[in-house]
Amino acid sequence: MIxxxxxxxxxxxxxxxxxxxxxxxQTFDKVKQAGTISCGVQTxxxxxxxxxxxxxxxxxxxxxxRAISAALFGNPDKVKFVPLTTQQRFTALQSGEVDxxxxxxxxxxxxxxxxxxxxxxxxxxxxQGFMVAKKLNVKSAxxxxxATICVQPGTTTELNLADYFRANKMEYKPVVIxxxxxxxxxxxxxxxxxxxxxxxxxxxxxxxxxxxxxxxVILPERISKEPLAPVVRHGDNQWKDAVTWIIFxxxxxxxxxxxxxxxxxxxxxxxxxxxxxxxxxxxMGKALGVDEKWAYNAIKMVGNYGxxxxxxxxxxxxxxxxxxxxxxxxxxxxxxxxPIR
Amino acid sequence: xxxxxxxIVRPKRPPPWNDPRVRGIIFQVLFxxxxxxxGAFLVHNTLVNLHRQNIATGFGFLGREAAFGxxxxxxxxxxxxxxxxxxxxxxxxxxxxxxxxxVLATIVGTxxxxxxxxxxxxxxxxxxxxVETFRNIPLALQLFFWWGLLRQGAPxxxxxWHLLPGVLVSNRGIVFPVPQPSPVYGWMGLALxxxxxxxWAVRRWATQRQAxxxxxFPTGWAGVALIAGLPLAVFAAAGAPLHLDMPELHGxxxxxxxxxxxxxxxxxxGLVVYTGTFIAEIVRAGIxxxxxxxxxAAMALGLSQxxxxxxxVLPQALRVIIPPMTSQYLNLTxxxxxxxxxxxxxxxxxxxxxxxxxxxxxxxxxxxxxxxxTISLTISASMNLYNRAVALVER
Numbered sequence: 001m002i003x004x005x006x007x008x009x010x011x012x013x014x015x016x017x018x019x020x021x022x023x024x025x026q027t028f029d030k031v032k033q034a035g036t037i038s039c040g041v042q043t044x045x046x047x048x049x050x051x052x053x054x055x056x057x058x059x060x061x062x063x064x065x066r067a068i069s070a071a072l073f074g075n076p077d078k079v080k081f082v083p084l085t086t087q088q089r090f091t092a093l094q095s096g097e098v099d100x101x102x103x104x105x106x107x108x109x110x111x112x113x114x115x116x117x118x119x120x121x122x123x124x125x126x127x128q129g130f131m132v133a134k135k136l137n138v139k140s141a142x143x144x145x146x147a148t149i150c151v152q153p154g155t156t157t158e159l160n161l162a163d164y165f166r167a168n169k170m171e172y173k174p175v176v177i178x179x180x181x182x183x184x185x186x187x188x189x190x191x192x193x194x195x196x197x198x199x200x201x202x203x204x205x206x207x208x209x210x211x212x213x214x215x216x217v218i219l220p221e222r223i224s225k226e227p228l229a230p231v232v233r234h235g236d237n238q239w240k241d242a243v244t245w246i247i248f249x250x251x252x253x254x255x256x257x258x259x260x261x262x263x264x265x266x267x268x269x270x271x272x273x274x275x276x277x278x279x280x281x282x283x284m285g286k287a288l289g290v291d292e293k294w295a296y297n298a299i300k301m302v303g304n305y306g307x308x309x310x311x312x313x314x315x316x317x318x319x320x321x322x323x324x325x326x327x328x329x330x331x332x333x334x335x336x337x338x339p340i341r
Numbered sequence: 342x343x344x345x346x347x348x349i350v351r352p353k354r355p356p357p358w359n360d361p362r363v364r365g366i367i368f369q370v371l372f373x374x375x376x377x378x379x380g381a382f383l384v385h386n387t388l389v390n391l392h393r394q395n396i397a398t399g400f401g402f403l404g405r406e407a408a409f410g411x412x413x414x415x416x417x418x419x420x421x422x423x424x425x426x427x428x429x430x431x432x433x434x435x436x437x438x439x440x441x442x443x444v445l446a447t448i449v450g451t452x453x454x455x456x457x458x459x460x461x462x463x464x465x466x467x468x469x470x471x472v473e474t475f476r477n478i479p480l481a482l483q484l485f486f487w488w489g490l491l492r493q494g495a496p497x498x499x500x501x502w503h504l505l506p507g508v509l510v511s512n513r514g515i516v517f518p519v520p521q522p523s524p525v526y527g528w529m530g531l532a533l534x535x536x537x538x539x540x541w542a543v544r545r546w547a548t549q550r551q552a553x554x555x556x557x558f559p560t561g562w563a564g565v566a567l568i569a570g571l572p573l574a575v576f577a578a579a580g581a582p583l584h585l586d587m588p589e590l591h592g593x594x595x596x597x598x599x600x601x602x603x604x605x606x607x608x609x610x611g612l613v614v615y616t617g618t619f620i621a622e623i624v625r626a627g628i629x630x631x632x633x634x635x636x637x638a639a640m641a642l643g644l645s646q647x648x649x650x651x652x653x654v655l656p657q658a659l660r661v662i663i664p665p666m667t668s669q670y671l672n673l674t675x676x677x678x679x680x681x682x683x684x685x686x687x688x689x690x691x692x693x694x695x696x697x698x699x700x701x702x703x704x705x706x707x708x709x710x711x712x713x714x715t716i717s718l719t720i721s722a723s724m725n726l727y728n729r730a731v732a733l734v735e736r
Contacts, residue, residue, distance in 0.1 A: 087697050094396060094700070114397040115700035136593075147593040148513060153690070154697025162410045162420035173594070174410040175604070176694065177684035186684070190512050191492050191603065193593045234395045 027099055027232070028239040028289070036078045039065035040098035043083040043180060045201055046208035047312050047319045048104060057081040060312040061102040063302050064123060064230060064247065068100075070301040071246045071294040087154045087178055090115055093233060100243060101231040104198060106156040111231070120230040120243045121251075123305075125325035125334050127222030128160050129199035131206060134217050136193060141221040145170040150183050150192035152176070157197050160224040184209050194219075198226050200313065200321060207318050242288055248337035249277060249295040253304035255328055255337065260303040263296060277340045284340060295340075305335065387703065402699045403428070409694055411686045413602055424695055431691030432712060438605065438687065439674040439716070442612040446673060447666075449613055450620020457625050468621065476618035481679055483615055488607035488683045495603075498594060507587045509595065516600040518585040525579040532571040539571075540564040604685035608677065616673045620666065627662035628654060659731045667724035671717050678713075688712055 031037055041049035041061050049059040066076040082098050089105065092098050094116060104126070105111070107119045130149075132138045141164070151158050153176045165172045175192050177183045184205055187195040195202070199222060206213045230247070232240050253259075256274055258266045266274055275281040279292035288294065302308065309326060310316040327333025357363045391398050403425040410420050414430045415437055456468035475483065492512050496502065501511035507518040520526070540563070547558035588598030631654050639649040680687035689709060696705035 087693050090697060090700055091702050094394065094702075110698075111700070113395070116394040116396040145592060146596070153694045158409045158694065159698065162408055165410075166420055172410065174412045175684050176412065176686065176690065178681055178693070182682070182684070186492065189493050190497050235393075 027236040028242060031099055035073055036080055037065060037069055038080045038082055038098045040082050040084045040089055040092055040101040040103055042103045043085055046204040047317055048204065060308060063308045063312065064102045067250055067298040067302040068243060068246050071298040072290055074291065074297050076301040085178055086152045093231060104228045105231050107227045107229045108156060116234045117231050118234045118240045120232065121247050122227040122229045123247060124228040126198040126200050126226040126228055128157055128196060128224040128226055129202050129222055130194045130196050130219040131202045131216055132194045132219060134215050141219045141223065142168060144194055147193040148173045148175060150175045150187040150195045152180060152183055152197065153178060161196055164223045203319055203321060238289060242290060245288055246298055249298060249340060250305040251335050251337040252277060252340055253299045254306040255330060258299055258304060260300060260307055263299045396700060400704055402701055411691065413605065413686060427691050427695060428708065431686060431688035434686055435677055435688040438608055439677050442609055442673050443670050445613040446616040446620055449617035451624050453617060453621035454624025457621060458628060472618045472621050475614050480611060480615045480676055481682060484607055484611040484679055484683050487610045488603060491603035491606050498590060507585065507598065509588060512603065513594060514600050514602040514606065516588040516595045516598045518587045518598045521584045521586050523582050525576065525582050529572040529575050532575045536568040536571040539567045604683050607683055608680050608685045612673050612676060616669055619669050623662055623665045627658035630661045631657045660733060663724060663728040663731060667721055670720050674716055674720065675713060
């Protein structure tokens with residue numbers, strides 16, 4: 001509550017001219033000068049962004065910000081992580097409290113335009129699903145007529161839910177609570193029949209929060225497309241370019257087989273593409289306005305896209321998510337980086 | 342004579358910059374101009390900055406489709422309705438919980454306030470424990486407590502407790518049957534209005550008769566008979582048409598009847614219990630403010646204990662009680678915005694979702710502020726009217 005009021009006050013402060021105006025290069029220059037990035041993440045979703053007992057954040061979204069920090073400053077830890085609820089995130093970005101959001105925000109037309117944002121490349125292709133208690137014996141989302149459903153406010157999830165039930169001529173009762181911890185708590189205490197959000201987050205919550213995960217099932221339907229991408233303010237193209245191409249570099253690195261381990265050997269590669277990307281042949285860094293070692297540092301210090309995925313979400317993590325759509329285009333997925341040249 | 346007129350010494354007017362009256366006016370004009378100027382600057386700057394950041398502005402979004410669901414609503418609402426309609430749902434929900442809360446908190450507070458003055462040791466101490474406990478715990482914590490209790494304490498819908506036939510308690514809230522609509526209810530409403538009007542007439546007549554003859558008349562009982570009796574008589578005359586819409590478990594949830602959610606319950610209980618403690622203290626202070634001599638005089642005149650309270654003590658105590666009571670009513674209404682933390686869809690909750698879906702935080706906040714200001718000023722104005730009515734009439 002207090003945080004939200006602060007957020008609103010911040011929005012007002014920005015609006016009346018106390019915050020940073022969004023002019024070309026403003027955020028980029030500010031970030032480079034300050035030597036740190038302020039990165040908005042979730043308040044706690046296992047695998048994506050979660051603080052440990054010391055308050056250090058880890059997870060997929062966290063690693064994206066760390067890779068950007070490594071590319072810009074040669075140090076992955078120059079990031080200030082700001083935990084934001086779904087309701088606080090947009091005002092926080094609009095007001096300049098954070099430089100980017102890396103928190104599973106769905107790319108949509110309205111957010112891209114009316115909210116004054118720009119979206120970096122999609123880092124996770126997701127779809128909205130439903131989780132229910134196994135003992136309800138529900139096999140499909142089509143059987144949820146009349147159900148009480150827990151959902152987070154101010155999300156595309158909330159809208160998709162209404163659309164889906166409208167389209168299928170079913171009724172539902174939403175229970176809308178601001179903090180995800182409270183929402184999840186309400187679901188597991190039986191206040192709601194179903195909990196809906198992105199299916200990856202459902203998997204994370206089922207593993208991370210249920211007292212016995214086997215008592216809950218995720219229904220097979222995916223009722224929406226949820227392309228999750230980092231978000232920056234509209235208007236600073238240089239900052240958006242930097243974020244965009246650092247992410248593409250992580251994807252390109254996986255495609256070219258450059259890993260955290262072998263990146264030093266790859267410096268000796270004869271492949272002109274690899275030489276350009278790793279800064280052996282200079283030019284790319286200059287074009288972006290960053291150090292020529294940008295991609296090398298990001299890969300060396302944080303890893304390529306595939307490594308980041310596996311470590312936090314994939315088979316090397318408790319979540320054990322399949323790559324699915326998030327595999328490289330060469331392996332049947334949707335992850336595809338334009339040429340770095 | 343002419344000389345006398347000429348002899349009046351008119352004080353020489355000081356130059357305008359030394360004239361306190363002129364100076365006062367100039368400063369006031371300057372002050373108003375400065376306030377208006379700053380206001381205009383802020384508004385202008387806001388618009389310019391929003392435009393530069395490509396953030397949409399204006400209240401046009403209110404006419405667009407809301408496309409999100411709201412859990413409970415007193416009026417018809419569907420996701421295909423507009424944002425304006427969604428706001429209205431939030432507003433009615435806020436008013437509903439605030440109005441019920443004010444009535445119940447007044448009852449709880451008055452009872453507890455009187456209990457604290459009771460001659461019975463146990464009653465007095467229990468009331469004291471109640472006041473000291475709930476007055477000193479933050480309301481937000483109390484809301485979480487009640488919500489957790491209602492959510493975790495009650496069983497799932499399929500194992501709901503049957504309190505009475507048709508009254509079921511589960512962690513989805515409490516459901517109870519409601520009578521199906523019938524034209525007779527309209528006539529009963531009319532009878533109720535007639536009963537109220539008749540009671541008012543009887544009271545007028547009784548007061549005048551008592552002033553004339555001194556003979557008292559049991560106006561209270563007559564009022565109860567008229568207000569409750571007339572509608573019941575109509576109901577009986579129409580053949581008592583009572584068809585209850587009984588709630589039944591269908592699939593996941595109950596259909597039929599009407600229900601109160603745990604979120605609403607927790608919010609209402611929290612607000613009533615919390616504000617009740619303050620009202621109890623106000624009532625106690627008001628009664629203690631009437632000097633004991635007044636009661637002694639009443640006893641000397643042979644008034645019963647009830648008459649003493651009703652005719653001597655309360656009319657004087659109310660003058661002390663009403664003004665701080667207004668503040669408590671305002672507090673209760675404003676505290677109802679804590680609904681967001683437990684998920685009751687009040688105005689703030691709906692506005693938050695709207696702000697996030699449209700990105701128009703400034704417009705949303707403006708609407709919230711305007712609504713709370715209006716509600717608060719309305720409560721304040723009507724309490725002032727009431728205060729004037731019960732104020733001591735000096736003859």
